[in-house]
Amino acid sequence: QVQLVESGGGLVRTGGSLRLSCVLSGRATNNYHMGWFRQVPGQEREFVAYINWNGEGTYYADFVEGRFTISRDSARNTVYLQMNSLKPEDTAVYYCARRAPSRFDYQSEKSYDYWGQGTQVTVSS
Numbered sequence: 001q002v003q004l005v006e007s008g009g010g011l012v013r014t015g016g017s018l019r020l021s022c023v024l025s026g027r028a029t030n031n032y033h034m035g036w037f038r039q040v041p042g043q044e045r046e047f048v049a050y051i052n053w054n055g056e057g058t059y060y061a062d063f064v065e066g067r068f069t070i071s072r073d074s075a076r077n078t079v080y081l082q083m084n085s086l087k088p089e090d091t092a093v094y095y096c097a098r099r100a101p102s103r104f105d106y107q108s109e110k111s112y113d114y115w116g117q118g119t120q121v122t123v124s125s
Contacts, residue, residue, distance in 0.1 A: 002026035002114045004096050009119030012086055020081040022096030033099040034079045038092035047107040086123045093118040
């Protein structure tokens with residue numbers, strides 16, 4: 001079993017920054033690819049960013065436009081999402097997730113088998 005716990009969300013003004021953290025615990029926590037998704041009430045969960053198991057491959061949704069950076073610290077079993085130049089439209093609950101070993105579409109939530117509980121990010125105008 002794998003557990004994921006996010007933190008770092010909060011209220012920030014337009015143009016501000018937040019760093020989200022996702023701590024993994026359980027079995028073989030450092031050998032998996034990880035993703036960040038976000039969800040607004042009434043809308044589908046959408047892909048934000050992805051990092052492969054060794055941190056050498058990262059991918060982002062188009063709307064990120066260079067504002068976010070995903071990274072990982074294997075020694076701390078933690079994945080981060082640094083978010084800069086935040087906009088009101090970035091307001092959502094942000095989730096980290098582990099990509100299932102047999103799934104390859106990193107942009108689809110169906111490819112992920114373990115999820116955190118989410119952390120709320122609110123950007124005021």
